[in-house]
Amino acid sequence: MIVIDKISKKYVGADNYSVSNLSLSIKDQEIFGLLGPNGAGKTTLISMLCALVKPTSGHFTINNLNYKQHKTEIKKLIGIVPQEYALYPTLTAFENLKYFGSMYGLKGKALNQKILSHLEILGLEKFANKKIDTFSGGMKRRVNLLASILHNPKVLILDEPTVGVDVQSKNVIINFLKELNANGTTIIYTSHHLNEAEQFCTKVAIIDHGKIIIEGKPKDLINQSDELHNLEDVFISLTGKELRDYA
Amino acid sequence: MHKLLASAYKEFLLLKRDFGSVIILFVMPLVLIITITLIQDSTFKTIENTQIPILVVDNDKGEVAKTMLEGLQSSEAFEIIMSATEAEAKDLVFGGDYQLAVIIPTHLTSDLNKKVNNNVDNLLQNFGIGSESNASEQPEVTSKEVRLYFDPATQVSFKNSVKNGIDKMISKIEMKTIYTSFQKQLSENPDDVIFKTDNFVKFKEILPKKDNEEFIPNSAQHNVPAWSLFAIFFIIVPLSINIVKEKSQGTFVRLRTNPVSYATVLGGKTVVYLAVCLIQFALMLAVGVFVFPKIGLPTLDVSGRLPLLFVVSIFAGLAAIGLGVLIGTIAKTQEQSAPFGATFVVILAAIGGVWVPVFIMPKFMQVLSNISPMNWGLNAYYDVFLRNGSLASILPELALLLLFFIVTTLLSIFFNEKKHAV
Numbered sequence: 123m124i125v126i127d128k129i130s131k132k133y134v135g136a137d138n139y140s141v142s143n144l145s146l147s148i149k150d151q152e153i154f155g156l157l158g159p160n161g162a163g164k165t166t167l168i169s170m171l172c173a174l175v176k177p178t179s180g181h182f183t184i185n186n187l188n189y190k191q192h193k194t195e196i197k198k199l200i201g202i203v204p205q206e207y208a209l210y211p212t213l214t215a216f217e218n219l220k221y222f223g224s225m226y227g228l229k230g231k232a233l234n235q236k237i238l239s240h241l242e243i244l245g246l247e248k249f250a251n252k253k254i255d256t257f258s259g260g261m262k263r264r265v266n267l268l269a270s271i272l273h274n275p276k277v278l279i280l281d282e283p284t285v286g287v288d289v290q291s292k293n294v295i296i297n298f299l300k301e302l303n304a305n306g307t308t309i310i311y312t313s314h315h316l317n318e319a320e321q322f323c324t325k326v327a328i329i330d331h332g333k334i335i336i337e338g339k340p341k342d343l344i345n346q347s348d349e350l351h352n353l354e355d356v357f358i359s360l361t362g363k364e365l366r367d368y369a
Numbered sequence: 370m371h372k373l374l375a376s377a378y379k380e381f382l383l384l385k386r387d388f389g390s391v392i393i394l395f396v397m398p399l400v401l402i403i404t405i406t407l408i409q410d411s412t413f414k415t416i417e418n419t420q421i422p423i424l425v426v427d428n429d430k431g432e433v434a435k436t437m438l439e440g441l442q443s444s445e446a447f448e449i450i451m452s453a454t455e456a457e458a459k460d461l462v463f464g465g466d467y468q469l470a471v472i473i474p475t476h477l478t479s480d481l482n483k484k485v486n487n488n489v490d491n492l493l494q495n496f497g498i499g500s501e502s503n504a505s506e507q508p509e510v511t512s513k514e515v516r517l518y519f520d521p522a523t524q525v526s527f528k529n530s531v532k533n534g535i536d537k538m539i540s541k542i543e544m545k546t547i548y549t550s551f552q553k554q555l556s557e558n559p560d561d562v563i564f565k566t567d568n569f570v571k572f573k574e575i576l577p578k579k580d581n582e583e584f585i586p587n588s589a590q591h592n593v594p595a596w597s598l599f600a601i602f603f604i605i606v607p608l609s610i611n612i613v614k615e616k617s618q619g620t621f622v623r624l625r626t627n628p629v630s631y632a633t634v635l636g637g638k639t640v641v642y643l644a645v646c647l648i649q650f651a652l653m654l655a656v657g658v659f660v661f662p663k664i665g666l667p668t669l670d671v672s673g674r675l676p677l678l679f680v681v682s683i684f685a686g687l688a689a690i691g692l693g694v695l696i697g698t699i700a701k702t703q704e705q706s707a708p709f710g711a712t713f714v715v716i717l718a719a720i721g722g723v724w725v726p727v728f729i730m731p732k733f734m735q736v737l738s739n740i741s742p743m744n745w746g747l748n749a750y751y752d753v754f755l756r757n758g759s760l761a762s763i764l765p766e767l768a769l770l771l772l773f774f775i776v777t778t779l780l781s782i783f784f785n786e787k788k789h790a791v
Contacts, residue, residue: 226628
């Protein structure tokens, strides 16, 4: 279980808080969607959960482990799928996965077999020994995902895992995530694809200006009003139609 | 340990697949070392074998002028060209046609003889040996000047060396004249040798011995260690780029979320880049030993020194890696790390004594050179290569290089932790 308690983040030199006094509980084996417009604070929130960004105030626990005292243990529990392709372009898919698997202490034949079986599930077994810089966007996304789950994380955090991929790749990724979740992995996921979130998530929270403005099961949020037909309607009704460009 | 080895293997693969970096790391230092040694060796040969043409105007036509001309000729550094007038010689030199003109004044021989004879007469008279009539008849002799015209483009070091040489030659002539005058006054037989005029103090250069044989350093012995060190430190550039690339392509972010320390990640890089340094050094030694003699350069003598040379290279490599890691950690883009790294290596080389020996630098730069890791490395190489140093004699330099590696690596880890502290 993840418990976030009054967490805030203000970057050095920024006028406003990116995340402000935010509290949230995510139960085990949930697929939790963090939704919000650009600059709402989603990436900052998950960056704090991944130990990439230091909170200005507040704290959080993952499986009752406080992030301040149990940094390394928490890192072993979680897997992160960053938005960018965090892979070495001149290494093959297999070499990338072997390296990142090794960083979790995995080794030997067990690691090799795990990599090959996962590549097969995601349709990449033929490309195991091809360099990443020859891959399409969808293929890179799938390897990017695999590099984060080789150690069987209890919690998987994904930052827009299906951005820029074709429908086929997206389906493979979503089905794979559902299977991971069925096997006990809690999933926290950010996306701008609201239809996808509606189908995929068991619970969502809409964030804006660093605060959670609504939280619940997608169907419950849609059924609040007759004027709301889908999650996108809920999103627009709460965050408005104004452009959220920022620099 | 497993994570360190995995990191090292990943670095090996990354380097192996970056052909440009491999070329820079292994081929460019070899090109550099051959080019520099060829240039320096040919420069020394040119100085040794070529005579610089100089103009001489002999207005004296006497014994002193003859001795001076013989002195200039015997130095084998100059080709003497006699000129008719001072004005003509001056125009030619100031016009850049010649580096130097020496104008020997009129009556130099006769006036020098008169001056010396007067002095000797006065001296002997004081001892009651000379005649009084001689002293009263002494004519006044004005001092003479040998004029030197230099091409304004001539370097100061050359001018000083020529001035010192001529000054020494004139002193010798004066001394000889004094002895001759005394001889004439004190001996009835002019063939008697009362004063021996050959030099009492002579110079003998004592060279370090290796296997009871004197070891004469050649240009390869000077150039290979200096430029090997320069090449080793150039590893800063690809290493810092490697670190910046990891940050820009997102893999560093992923590593920060993994249960692995920054020290382990850096450890993997250190292992691989240290191996690169040692291979670089081995290649440069191989070029000095096997290629130099084939292209007319002096052979590099490494006999009996290889283990110590590799010990120095390990520590110099560590210092270079520490600096590369620090630059890569601090820099945000390749545009920052690459030019800074390259320029910084050149600066370190300059203040470290790779370009110009430290002892001829200004005092402030000499002090500054003490804090250049290249200076420590260069001294250690010279101790082994040229001074027959032992491990004990290079320990201070090795300790400084190791300390530099530890400090720069700790600074990198500290900077990284501070920047990303959670």
